[in-house]
Amino acid sequence: MSPKFVPFELERWQSTWENRVRFNLSESGVHPLTIQELLGLAGASALPLLEVRLGYSQSNGTDRLRERIAALYPGASPDQVLVTTGSSEANFVTCWRLLEPGDKVAVMMPNYMQTAGLTQNFGAEVRPFQLHEKEGWEPYAEEIRTAIASGTKLVVITNPHNPTGHVLGDAARKVILERAAEVGAWILADEVYQGAELSGKTTESFWGSGYNKVVIVNGLSKAYGLPGLRIGWIVSQPGFTQEAWARHDYTTIGPSGAPDRACAVAAVAVAVGLGPAGWGGSVRPGPGGSCRSVVVSASTPVECIASRIGSGSPAGAGWPAGAGAAGVWAGWPAVTGAAAGPGAGVGVAVGVGVGAGPARPAAGGWPPATE
Numbered sequence: 542m543s544p545k546f547v548p549f550e551l552e553r554w555q556s557t558w559e560n561r562v563r564f565n566l567s568e569s570g571v572h573p574l575t576i577q578e579l580l581g582l583a584g585a586s587a588l589p590l591l592e593v594r595l596g597y598s599q600s601n602g603t604d605r606l607r608e609r610i611a612a613l614y615p616g617a618s619p620d621q622v623l624v625t626t627g628s629s630e631a632n633f634v635t636c637w638r639l640l641e642p643g644d645k646v647a648v649m650m651p652n653y654m655q656t657a658g659l660t661q662n663f664g665a666e667v668r669p670f671q672l673h674e675k676e677g678w679e680p681y682a683e684e685i686r687t688a689i690a691s692g693t694k695l696v697v698i699t700n701p702h703n704p705t706g707h708v709l710g711d712a713a714r715k716v717i718l719e720r721a722a723e724v725g726a727w728i729l730a731d732e733v734y735q736g737a738e739l740s741g742k743t744t745e746s747f748w749g750s751g752y753n754k755v756v757i758v759n760g761l762s763k764a765y766g767l768p769g770l771r772i773g774w775i776v777s778q779p780g781f782t783q784e785a786w787a788r789h790d791y792t793t794i795g796p797s798g799a800p801d802r803a804c805a806v807a808a809v810a811v812a813v814g815l816g817p818a819g820w821g822g823s824v825r826p827g828p829g830g831s832c833r834s835v836v837v838s839a840s841t842p843v844e845c846i847a848s849r850i851g852s853g854s855p856a857g858a859g860w861p862a863g864a865g866a867a868g869v870w871a872g873w874p875a876v877t878g879a880a881a882g883p884g885a886g887v888g889v890a891v892g893v894g895v896g897a898g899p900a901r902p903a904a905g906g907w908p909p910a911t912e
């Protein structure tokens with residue numbers, strides 16, 4: 542491995558352990574649906590799925606799926622959508638398209654560290670701006686302005702935020718947009734947690750901001766509980782999307798064929814909330830919607846896990862202020878023997894996902910049997 546390469550430690554650690562432990566405190570999305578549950582929500586039969594030919598999908602995503610995704614973003618056309626293999630590939634091709642060695646990138650911290658690592662691996666210089674726990678996870682305007690220095694090429698934000706679940710306040714959003722416009726920076730808005738808000742209010746997309754150097758990244762892995770489909774997307778101005786597609790030709794060629802084509806038989810189309818009338822419910826959360834009910838009910842397993850690993854309650858009493866979406870920031874003084882974050886052993890806060898909600902029992906059932 543090149544000495545300069547920045548490894549994605551969190552992802553490697555998580556993927557090494559997440560399927561091998563009894564208590565997974567690292568889950569970063571809503572507990573995944575089974576195909577049967579998805580079809581049930583869609584009110585769709587499994588039969589057409591069995592007829593999906595396992596060929597290559599259209600490399601930028603089928604027309605139908607891109608139409609459905611574009612409809613989520615007012616004014617966007619299907620040509621402005623690139624379907625990717627998860628939102629992680631969307632982040633990758635965005636950084637690849639935009640960054641050259643020496644570029645300055647402002648990154649919100651803490652964060653899902655993919656873009657922070659990637660930007661360094663593309664030779665860029667990362668300038669962080671912090672979310673502050675004592676401010677309910679809001680950033681300071683001055684720190685945003687400093688991080689988005691003159692000449693900054695890219696600003697990376699995750700909203701709703703991983704790992705705190707925080708949704709940026711209007712004032713901070715405005716400062717980020719104004720400062721990016723002042724210096725001519727692109728904004729990569731990773732909105733993969735949009736739709737998983739505890740409040741029931743869907744976070745406003747940066748798409749609606751009016752600033753046109755914006756790349757929206759989203760996908761079906763978190764709020765929709767469908768990470769195994771590996772469907773993500775980019776929405777941006779037409780020129781950017783076409784250039785990102787040219788990069789995508791070199792990465793995975795196209796999205797996984799079966800999930801993309803599954804859109805043609807209703808399941809994914811319904812997952813993005815736009816299934817035609819008669820297809821029944823939506824995975825997309827809403828009052829009583831499945832995702833949100835899992836998110837809200839997750840406080841029980843979080844507290845239960847805390848007591849079972851012998852640390853009492855999470856410091857900050859389970860749900861800290863600022864837990865806005867699927868993801869909480871809970872702290873334990875020190876944790877061993879559980880799949881908590883890399884920081885756990887040194888006694889700092891860890892991100893806790895909400896994957897083990899009682900609505901969908903994890904392997905072994907929930908609550909776990911008394912030992």
Ligand SMILES: Cc1ncc(COP(=O)(O)O)c(C=O)c1O
Pocket residue numbers: 569626627628629630653699703731733760761762768772773
């Ligand atoms: C903020 C954020 N973006 C992107 C991803 C990648 O998700 P996927 O590639 O499954 O869509 C994750 C995964 O945890 C994430 O937390």
